[in-house]
Amino acid sequence: MIPLGYLYKQVASRPEWLKAAQVTDIYSLSNCVSKDFTDYVRYWKHNGYWLFDSPDIIAEIVNDASLSMEQQKLFYYEAYELQYDEDAQTWSKFTPELSFTTEIATPKNRRLEGFDITSFSLGNAPECSPLSCNARADELLTNEHCLLGSFEEAKAVIEQGSFHRCEPGPYRIIAVYSVGDVGDSGLG
Known part of the structure; x- marks a missing residue:
């Protein structure tokens, strides 16, 4: 797995x-159901995976824009180093956008x-998560956060065509981690 950011x-x-x-709730990377803390791309402080290298960078945006962080949860994401092209039925490498610094703590x-x-038809900007966005969790076994239980399971459901025509791909397998509460980034 490769680090993507926060x-x-x-x-x-x-x-x-x-x-x-x-x-019970949705922990997907997608912004479709569980919303991002703000429309952060306009601040141009994200990394080459369109996430953040550290919670401190997010804190700069929050402070500068006087954003409320009530009821926000911090997540850290990693990805399988290959993405799946449904049409070609092949896995291929992907890289961060090189015009952005990517130094993830x-x-x-x-x-x-x-x-x-998660689908990534626009490059590195995360788009939809078919488990929640396309209600594939209605037919696939997920946990209480609408996530799959293992990497092996995630890879298998992709390769078996469980997301056939749900969203334009490619699809990436994302490990979703929770990291403390607001103000507690857990960085060491």
Whole structure:
């Protein structure tokens, strides 16, 4: 797995249209259900994976823009080093956007919450997570956060075509970690 970076999100409860009873909330990387802390791209402080190298960089945006961080949760993300092209049915490497500095500080305290699958048709900007956005969790076994339980399971459901035509790909397997509360980045 390769480090992608950090993001604060306002975690949403399971939407009514998602019928997966085991899901209580959505921890996906996608901004579709659980919203990002702000429309952060306009600040141009993200890294080459369109996330943040450290929580401190996010804190600069929050302070400069006087944003409220109430009910925000800090996440740290890693990705399988290959992405899946559904049409070609092949895995290929991807890299960060080289025009951005990408020097990710690894959190010393993090908790693996599960594995998301996210579409990246626009390069490195994360788009949709079919488990939640396309309600694939209604048919696939996920945990309470609408994430898959293992990397192996995530890879298998992609290769089996479980997300066929859900979103334009490629798809990446994302390890989703929670990192403390607001103000407690867990960096060491």
